[in-house]
Amino acid sequence: MSAEAERKTENLPEWKREEVDELSELIERYESVGIVGIAGIPSKQLQDMRRDLHGTAVLRVSRNTLQERALEAAGLGDLSEHLEGQVGIIATNDNPFTLYQELEASKTPAPINEGEVAPNDIVIPEGDTGVDPGPFVGELQSIGANARIEEGSIQVMEDSTVLDAGEEVSADLANVLNELGIEPKEVGLDLRAVHSEGVLFEPEDLDIDVEAYESDVSTAAARARNLAVNASYPTAATATTLLAKATGEAKSLGLQAAIEDEALMPDLISKADAQLRTLAAQIDDEEALPEELQDVEAPAAPAAEAGDEDESADDQDDTDTDTDTEDADADDDEDDDDDGGAEGLGAMFG
Numbered sequence: 001m002s003a004e005a006e007r008k009t010e011n012l013p014e015w016k017r018e019e020v021d022e023l024s025e026l027i028e029r030y031e032s033v034g035i036v037g038i039a040g041i042p043s044k045q046l047q048d049m050r051r052d053l054h055g056t057a058v059l060r061v062s063r064n065t066l067q068e069r070a071l072e073a074a075g076l077g078d079l080s081e082h083l084e085g086q087v088g089i090i091a092t093n094d095n096p097f098t099l100y101q102e103l104e105a106s107k108t109p110a111p112i113n114e115g116e117v118a119p120n121d122i123v124i125p126e127g128d129t130g131v132d133p134g135p136f137v138g139e140l141q142s143i144g145a146n147a148r149i150e151e152g153s154i155q156v157m158e159d160s161t162v163l164d165a166g167e168e169v170s171a172d173l174a175n176v177l178n179e180l181g182i183e184p185k186e187v188g189l190d191l192r193a194v195h196s197e198g199v200l201f202e203p204e205d206l207d208i209d210v211e212a213y214e215s216d217v218s219t220a221a222a223r224a225r226n227l228a229v230n231a232s233y234p235t236a237a238t239a240t241t242l243l244a245k246a247t248g249e250a251k252s253l254g255l256q257a258a259i260e261d262e263a264l265m266p267d268l269i270s271k272a273d274a275q276l277r278t279l280a281a282q283i284d285d286e287e288a289l290p291e292e293l294q295d296v297e298a299p300a301a302p303a304a305e306a307g308d309e310d311e312s313a314d315d316q317d318d319t320d321t322d323t324d325t326e327d328a329d330a331d332d333d334e335d336d337d338d339d340g341g342a343e344g345l346g347a348m349f350g
């Protein structure tokens with residue numbers, strides 16, 4: 001605690017000093033400390049929320065001035081600017097992202113009262129209200145809902161936005177929403193900011209799509225691994241794949257070069273047998289073939305080996321090169337012909 005903070009605390013009444021000391025001890029005991037708004041939460045629900053947080057986080061509500069002193073004493077004065085209205089201090093050893101998600105998940109729908117500001121657009125959905133015909137249809141229409149009586153009940157004919165976000169709720173609207181059982185707001189601990197490991201996190205920093213984030217990380221890891229394999233960059237994650245790839249390429253090369261290695265002999269014999277059968281199938285004169293090769297059918301074409309693909313690519317490159325050479329020669333010949341023609345005309349006409 002700084003000397004200035006100690007001086008301010010010494011001037012407080014005893015019960016306030018004890019409160020500041022307890023708040024300071026709470027702040028120092030946990031890794032993450034934040035400010036939460038508790039406005040509009042009934043006392044019973046607040047107690048339920050405290051009970052639900054047991055084992056995960058601790059919520060402490062006190063006077064804002066005392067909370068400010070405790071935060072400044074702990075070196076967390078940057079949280080003080082969020083001490084407006086009805087707030088409390090929340091402390092946890094979880095990381096800020098986990099804390100934010102838990103608090104958001106704990107919020108529950110609640111009715112909105114006259115004079116409150118709508119947190120979002122309030123919409124009365126299309127459908128049967130379940131209310132018998134009567135004055136209520138006029139109440140719906142008076143707040144802007146497209147309602148009428150059909151089939152013995154009051155029906156809302158289409159989704160009707162009856163109040164925009166940020167506008168104040170009227171008494172008539174509050175009564176209609178209460179009658180329909182519509183709860184347009186959420187009640188819960190509203191995390192305003194949290195300080196963890198020297199970093200101040202705002203709610204917008206913590207509001208992330210975890211599934212999308214995990215997907216992005218997974219995709220990046222897969223692409224990095226693919227790049228490392230294609231670049232033949234050995235790591236613990238790529239070594240197995242690189243060895244398997246090298247083994248396959250070595251085997252393909254050995255088969256193409258007909259290297260008489262013990263490991264390649266079964267494949268070489270199978271390849272030779274297939275070539276023999278293919279050749280035998282093309283000979284029409286059965287008497288020219290031994291009995292075991294008569295009526296033999298050509299085997300199905302095997303999948304191209306890596307070596308074959310490489311050779312095909314090389315052949316294609318050679319073909320392209322030859323074509324380019326031929327085109328160049330043709331151009332040279334045409335130039336020669338043009339030059340020869342010009343010389344002949346010159347000789348003819350002097």
